[in-house]
Amino acid sequence: MEVRHKQATIDKLTHENATLKRLKFAAGREHFNAEQRRLLEDTLDADLQAVAWWC
Numbered sequence: 782m783e784v785r786h787k788q789a790t791i792d793k794l795t796h797e798n799a800t801l802k803r804l805k806f807a808a809g810r811e812h813f814n815a816e817q818r819r820l821l822e823d824t825l826d827a828d829l830q831a832v833a834w835w836c
C-alpha cells in the first residue's frame with residue numbers, strides 16, 4: 782500500500798512539474814487572459830497543497 786501511495790505522489794509531482802514548465806516556457810508563445818491564468822494558478826496551488834499534505 783505504501784509503495785502505491787509513493788508512486789501516486791511521484792506521478793502527481795511529475796504532472797505538476799510538467800504543467801509548471803509549460804506555463805513558464807509557453808509564456809512567449811501562448812497568452813493566457815487574466816481569468817485563465819488565475820484559474821490555472823488556483824488549481825496548481827490546490828494540487829500542490831494536496832501533495833504537501835500527503836508527504
